[in-house]
Amino acid sequence: MNPLHLDTQQLLTFLAVAESGSFSAAATKLHVSQPAVSKRLAQLEERLGFRLFDRLGQRVVLTYRGEQLLPAVREVQSCLDDIVAAAEVSGETLSGRLALSLSHYAGLHLLPQVLERFSEHYPEVLLDLSFHDSERAIEQVALGESALAYATLPPRLDDRVRTRVLWEETMQPVVAERHCPSGRPPTLDRIGKRLPLILPAEATSTRMAIDRWLDDRRLLPPAIIEINQLDSIAVLAATGVGWAVLPTTLQREGLVRLECGNGVLPTRRLGRIEAVGRARNPLAEAFMAMVEGHGED
Known part of the structure; x- marks a missing residue:
């Protein structure tokens, strides 16, 4: 099929129905009549040569071929948004309010320089920042409360959002120096079975990555201490009450890396979240x- 024969309006109508779950909701979103939505879809199905939806009473459900097409049409929408945004930005002094949701870690350790540069470069833009756990930051974008979020990315994505990986971090097991009387780093197995492990809260993306790593190593700490923010975990680990698993950015003075042998270390991905x-x-x-230009500096 010649892609020039595809109609952008019909593709975006397909996307609206797929995301809203009904012809009437799609019509409202697109500001057209319901018969217009039905007509566009019928024309698109005729050009493609297959049915996109099964009609089940008042509901519509994607067919197998429709599910395969959906990601590509979302990319079309994204490209069209880019074109519109580029046209709007060209030659314009930016002003207004930009709502951003940031995980504590991303906001305090990955983006401070970008936030400073952005506020200097665009003084007429009000940065409305909110700091949350990664899961809540993502939810704010999904609900339309923030334009963007930067946070740790979950292993399974909410279908209301799309993401782009910008940073990948290896997490390192660490313990306070006072547990190294010989001056040599202790082994993970010895410390891990003797001291409590200080972890972020359950159900967070970072916690799940560490839990998988612990399972792979068959390592069961004698106790778990839960704290939400990684900065607080680093402070508590430095007191020696337990050991922790932290990114290199938080391996502060007073902490030493545990000897892990040749085993694989836990990793996590952080990046941008959009609705x-x-x-x-x-x-x-x-x-x-x-943000992305800063990573290339």
Whole structure:
């Protein structure tokens, strides 16, 4: 099939129905009549040569071929948003309010320089920042409360959002220096079975990555101490009450790395989160570009 024969309006109508779950909701979102939605879909199905939805009473459900097509159409939407945003930004002085949701770690350790540069470069833009656990930051974007989030990415994505990986971190087991009387780093097995493990809260992405790693090593600590923020975990680990698993950015003075042998260390991914189906505004585009440009400096 010649891609020039595909109609963008029909593709975006397909996307609206797939994301809303009904013809009437899609019609409302697109500001057209329900018969217009039905007509566009019928024309698209005719051009593609297969059915996109099963009609089940008042509901519509994607067919197998429709599910295969959906990711590609979402990319089309994203590209069209980029075109519109680029046109709006060109030659314009940016102003207004940009709501960002940041995990504590991303906001305090990965983005401070970007936030400073952005506020200097765009003084007319109000940065409305909110700091949360990664899971809550992602939820704020999904609900439309924030334009973007930067946080630890979960292993399974909410279908209301799309993500881009910007940072990958290896987590390192550490313990306070006072547990190294010989001056040599103790082994993970010895410390891990003797001291409590200080961990982020259950159900967080970082906690799940560490839990999988512990299972792979068949390591069962004698006790678990839970604290939400990694900065607080680093402070407590330095007191010697337990050991921790931290990114290299938080391996502060007073902590030493545990000897793990040749085993694989836990990893996590952090990055950008955007809402599916929401047009990128010029302020968000400018911030994204600065974040990714900063990584190339």
